[in-house]
Amino acid sequence: MAIAQQKLVSLNVRKLKNLVELDVDFSGSPITAILGPNGNGKSTVLHALACAYQPVSNGENHKFSNFFLPSTDALWNDSYLEITHTYRDGENLHENIKTVYEKMARWTPKYARQPKREIFYFGIDKCVPMIELEKKQAKINYSTNEVDEKIFNIILSKASQILNRKYLKYNIHTASRKDFIGVDVEGLRYTALSMSAGEQKVFHILTKVYNAPKNALILIDELDLLLHDKAMTTLIKVIHARSIEKSLQIVFTTHRESVIALSDIVNIRHLVSTSSKTLCFNETYPDAINRLTGEQPKPLEIFVEDDFSSAIVSKVAAQLGGKRLVSIQRYGAAINSFTAVSGLLFSNQVISDSLFVLDGDVYSTEEKKRDRLKKVITGTDDLAERYREAALQAIKQYRLPENIKPEPFLHGVICKIGNVKNAEHQEIIAAANDICVADESHRYIDDIIEKLGFDRQVGLSKIVDLVSTTPDWEEYVADIYEWLQNKILPLIEPN
Known part of the structure; x- marks a missing residue:
């Protein structure tokens, strides 16, 4: 039977070089960008994937010994990784199949028993100008x-x-x-x-991507190297279009954080290593990553999903007279809150003055939060349990009605305000009432800003100022307000 429709779903690494307990999800876009500081294992992810398959017919033939060559100091024993993948064998579709690779005395499974897929790997050597490799001195x-x-x-x-x-x-x-x-x-x-x-x-890259057979996996180390931003951005858009056309999957590493602007077509995966775990952030902003590798900039720090939540937290801090004491940083997708708080704990940092705010539309119950934390902070020992409890206490959320997202909820709050004396607030109310149904939840707020021609940050601030005058505000931000009140008041000197 012909093997076809191969798709890499995820990679789990228990131990491989400097990678420890890493989970990377490749679902979403056919293109995934692996970011992270130097020495955090970006290239190792590509090397592991390059060795995970045997070619179907004319793909490249990579073995673990090509990238993990034993030496006096490193035999790579006890290495363990697992891929989850999907493929079709004739009429039979095999979904979410797990294949384990490990090394004791030798790597298993045997090469002939590995799943089949065409693999193409681009190392940094492809960046060396050909003239520098040419040894001839004559014409x-x-x-x-x-x-x-x-x-x-x-x-x-x-x-x-x-x-x-x-x-x-x-x-x-x-x-x-x-x-x-x-x-x-x-x-x-x-x-x-x-x-x-x-x-x-x-x-x-273009020659390989445009000649690769359907369903191939293409791995590119440091795609951004030697390319300016515009060329890199255009290249990514071009290979994305080709990956859709030919059902390719492309995974590349990069140091260029500007790739985050392409998160609508690229899976963004940020790797950060701690002493006991390699963390993977999905669709995140640099803020959370920088915090894990730097110092706490202000006495209190709050991590939020996006700039709208940042404006809300900023308003709460201002109401308490402690805005100057609070650093607000974005972590992106809600799932990253669990990774970020765990990262601080794994780095042996105190998190009593750190708060992680969820929008409240996902992971809304304590049970769901605990389930997610168990996937990030594994283990059954006392330390793991203490970490999970500490993390749970550091995560709070806005109080939302069930099954509603924050933007349509706050849009509804604005629409029912009625007439007010403040002319600018009245104009915001009128703009909100003009929006009956938005095609995407964020548009309920974005459309108000666009209708009134505000700069985005200014618009968010004005909308939050208006919402904060309503009876719904106090209930909506109650948990965040209480945490900040308990932290800010002791830090403010009495008049």
Whole structure:
């Protein structure tokens, strides 16, 4: 039977190099970006994935010994990882199959028993200009053949778009039985020997992505290296479109946090290592990551999901006269709150002055919070239990009616205010009443801001100011208000 429709769902690493107890989810977009500080295991994730499959026919053949070569100081014994994957074998669909890889004396399972999928890996070596690898000191003679196939014309077009140059021809040059690419650019012909490293890298990636068979997994280490922001952004958009067209999965590492702006088409996964666990944040902002690797900037710190929640917390702190004492940082998706609080605990940091605020529409009960914490803080010993209890106490939420998100709820609060004397508030109320149904929950607030032409941060602040005048406000922020009140009042010197 033909193996097809392969999809990588997740990677769990118990131990591999410096990775410890790591879980990475690849669901969502077909493209995943792995971010994180140097030395936190981004490349190790790619190496593990490169070795997890055997090729179907013409893919690359990577073995664990290629990336985890035993040495005097590192035998890689006790390494253990697991992938969850889906595939079709003829008419039979196999979903969420788990394959375990471990090394005692040798790696198991045997290579012939590994799942099949075409894998293509791009290491940092692909960034070295070809001329630096060429050993000849004399003239290099080569023959040239223009490639006029449709797929290579598409590659030329996409490269022109990414690098802002008008590429006219794609050539294959042959010298001493070795082939390398070349291009014609507005009357100038040159080979990979004369390409810049960034240009050469773009052509390498595009050639592989556009020629890869359906359902292939493509791994790219440091995609951003040697590319400026605009070229990197355009390249990601191009390979995303191709991944949709050919059912590819692409995983790349990057140091460039500007990739977060593409979170609508890219899974953002941030890795941060502590002494006992490697944390993975999903769709997060740099704030939470920076906090784990830095110091607490103010006496009190509050982590929130997004800028709307930040405006709400800022208003509560201002009402208590302690805004200057509070640092507000965003962690992104709600699931990251559990990862962030656990990260501080694993780093042996005190969290008594740290609060993690959920919007209240997910993980809304204590039971759901405990279940999630058990997945991040594993173990049954006393330390794990103490960490889970401490984390639970540090997580609070806005009080929302059941099955409603914060934006439509607060929109409803504004709509029922009626007439007020403040002209600006009245205009916000009128704009809210013009919005009957929004196509996405955030639009209930975003549309008000756009209708009135506010700068986003200014608009959020004005909307929160208005909501804070209503009877619903006190109940909505009650838990956050109580925590801040207990923390701020002792820190404010009496007049």
